[in-house]
Each structure stands twice: as C-alpha cells, then as structure tokens.
Ligand SMILES: NC(=O)C1=CN([C@@H]2O[C@H](COP(=O)(O)OP(=O)(O)OC[C@H]3O[C@@H](n4cnc5c(N)ncnc54)[C@H](OP(=O)(O)O)[C@@H]3O)[C@@H](O)[C@H]2O)C=CC1
C-alpha cells in the first residue's frame with residue numbers, strides 16, 4: 001500500500017478538521033504535506049505540530065509572522081507562506097497527490113482549479129468553486145487527467161450509487177433516470193417565511209442534523225445550499241437539470257438516491273457525519289474505518305420524503321432559475337449569496353433580505369456564456385460589488 005500525500009485546503013474548518021481526524025486514525029495510509037487556513041493561526045500551529053506538513057499557508061503576512069514564531073518555538077521546519085498565490089503553492093509545490101478542497105466560497109476556486117490542472121486526486125467539498133465555473137472546471141479536471149471525488153454528502157452518496165467512474169457521462173448511460181438529492185429543510189423547515197423576519201445568525205446556524213461552518217449552515221437554512229447542490233450535481237454527473245430532483249428528508253439518514261430505468265432506486269445511508277464521505281474519498285476505492293458509529297435502523301422512528309415548497313424557500317427557486325439560465329448566472333447567484341450571507345452573519349442584514357439581495361443582483365447583471373476563468377472571476381467581482389451596493393442602499 002503506497003502512502004497518500006495529502007494537501008488540505010481549509011484545514012482549520014469543519015471539513016478540514018474532520019479530514020485530519022480520519023487521517024489521524026490511519027497514519028500508515030496518509031501523510032499530510034500541506035495545510036492552509038485564513039484566520040485561525042493557533043489552530044493551524046497545533047495542526048502543524050501534530051502532522052508536520054512541508055508547507056503551511058495563511059491569509060496574510062501578519063498571520064505568517066505569528067505562525068512562523070509559533071512554529072519556531074516548537075522547532076518545526078514547516079515552510080510558512082501567505083496569500084492567494086501561496087494556496088496554489090500548497091497544491092503544486094508540496095508533492096501532494098491528493099487535495100482536499102475545503103476552503104469555503106469563491107476563495108477556493110483558484111487552488112482547486114490548480115489541483116485539477118495538475119492532475120491530482122481532488123476531493124471536492126467546496127461546492128462554490130464548481131457552481132461558479134462548472135464546465136470550465138470539469139474541462140480542467142479532464143485535461144489534467146486527475147480524479148474527481150465528490151465529498152459533499154449528497155454527491156458522495158450519488159457517486160456511491162452509480163457504477164464505478166460514472167461522472168459527467170451523456171444522458172441515459174447506465175440506465176440512470178433521475179438523481180434525488182435529499183435536503184434536511186434546515187432549522188426553519190416547519191416555519192412560514194413570515195415567521196423568519198427576526199431570525200438571528202445563531203438560530204440560522206443551528207442546523208438540526210449536521211455540524212458545519214457558518215456559511216453553509218445559513219445556506220442550509222435558506223435552502224440555497226440545496227440549490228447550489230443541484231448545480232453541483234448537474235456538472236458532476238452530466239444529467240439534464242429536469243432529472244435532478246430535491247426531496248425534503250428531515251432525518252438526514254438517506255444522503256441521496258439514484259433512480260434507474262428498471263425501477264431500482266439505490267440509496268446511500270449513514271449517520272449525518274462528514275467523516276464517512278471524507279474517508280471514502282481519501283481511501284477510494286478501498287473502504288476504511290471513518291470512526292463513525294454504525295447506523296442502527298431499529299432506532300429510527302421513520303424516514304420521510306416530501307417535495308420542497310419553493311415559495312417557502314425563495315433562495316432555492318432562485319438557484320433553480322440560475323441553473324436553468326446557465327452560463328454565468330450561477331456565478332452571479334453564488335457571488336451575491338456569499339455577500340448576502342456574510343452581511344447577515346456579520347453586519348445585521350435581516351435574514352429575509354438574503355434572497356432579496358440575490359434576486360436583485362441576478363436581475364441587475366445579465367448572464368452570458370461562460371468562456372474563461374478570467375471572465376468568471378470578473379463576473380464574480382461585478383456581482384459582489386452589485387450585492388454590496390444594494391445592501392448599502394437597503395441600510396440607508
Ligand atoms: N461542513 C460540512 O459539513 C460541509 C461543507 N461543505 C463545503 O465545504 C466547504 C468548507 O465548509 P466548512 O468546513 O463547513 O467551512 P468552515 O467555515 O468551517 O471552514 C472554512 C475553511 O476555509 C478557510 N478560509 C475561509 N476563507 C478563506 C479565504 N478567503 N482564503 C483561504 N482560506 C479561507 C478557513 O480558514 P480559518 O478557519 O482559518 O479562517 C477554514 O479553514 C464549503 O464550501 C462548504 O460548502 C460541503 C458539505 C458539507
């Protein structure tokens with residue numbers, strides 16, 4: 001068994017720490033060669049002390065100075081770099097063969113793309129990168145000759161329910177009729193929109209089943225997360241949009257399903273614990289112990305499935321329409337959502353205005369065919385600016 005050399009983009013976050021937990025249990029299989037963070041320097045220093053990567057990356061020079069000092073005190077020889085370009089070094093200069101892409105948001109696009117181009121095994125948690133750049137990212141993956149394994153729990157479930165290697169095949173191959181993405185419905189599943197006017201960030205981040213970072217937790221509450229996941233599934237699995245369905249499944253035990261032509265429906269089930277898809281991606285095609293408790297079906301009262309009401313979840317409706325519009329519309333959707341969620345979390349933007357911001361920006365900026373990464377990044381910047389301006393106007 002050869003040891004896999006792993007770079008973790010976003011090692012201080014929820015996915016990053018779960019990845020390190022799986023790796024910690026299998027030192028004979030995995031060697032961490034690069035770790036990256038933005039603000040959590042102490043946590044990164046502890047991770048460096050334990051896993052001794054060749055490279056550690058932080059967001060800015062001040063963070064790098066602090067980290068270097070901490071590592072010096074521990075007599076560690078990890079090279080400390082900073083900034084957006086250094087994230088690419090963590091992928092291309094660390095000698096890794098596997099990259100866990102777990103930076104949240106658009107900041108993850110450039111290093112994840114670098115991993116795709118360099119032919120790495122890409123463990124894709126960062127859905128925003130694929131939503132922003134869909135076709136171009138998949139083309140980069142293909143050209144690089146690496147391997148793309150979905151880590152997002154629904155996509156990992158679908159991957160497990162499809163014949164080996166089925167990603168982005170033409171419609172109808174292997175008898176696949178539909179993909180069913182399950183959604184918990186988030187903390188406000190049973191509330192009407194009118195009841196959500198004074199929702200706080202703490203309430204929105206209190207996901208009923210999963211422990212995750214703040215941005216994705218808010219996306220789960222608005223169901224923008226599921227909208228992003230529909231677009232993610234479209235690019236990963238190559239089925240037409242109308243064959244990708246969403247089902248509210250409050251128990252989060254069935255992580256998604258594939259319906260086949262012959263009447264079979266294959267589901268992947270498990271505890272709501274990201275260590276399962278992470279371990280699957282790290283060891284693929286082998287199966288290793290993820291440290292997750294076995295699922296006891298006798299302890300489950302029931303499993304239920306219903307269709308979502310898009311009036312109750314306007315962000316889901318906006319994502320469906322951006323997905324249908326195609327081109328740069330998902331880039332615009334994602335950028336506006338990132339700005340709106342950050343404003344909700346940190347600047348007091350009312351919860352119900354998250355969808356208003358996204359709708360306004362989608363109406364304001366025309367979508368166009370996506371032609372290059374440079375164009376995608378320019379559209380992302382323009383949509384962020386439009387969202388910021390709209391939020392500023394709302395506040396005055
Ligand atoms: N959490 C989950 O269970 C799931 C997450 N995902 C996806 O995985 C990704 C990560 O999610 P999650 O782990 O929850 O997020 P977290 O917020 O917990 O972690 C985000 C990580 O990204 C780093 N980071 C944030 N901003 C930047 C930046 N501008 N430049 C470089 N690094 C940055 C953070 O550094 P620091 O902490 O040091 O500031 C942290 O390491 C998201 O795209 C999410 O949608 C998908 C499915 C499930």
Ligand SMILES: CC(=O)[C@@H](O)[C@H](O)COP(=O)(O)O
Pocket residue numbers: 152153154182183184185186210216219220221225226274
């Ligand atoms: C764990 C994971 O993959 C998240 O994306 C999760 O799906 C969020 O839960 P929701 O189904 O509430 O969006």
Ligand SMILES: [Mn+2]
Pocket residue numbers: 152153154229
């Ligand atoms: Mn998911």
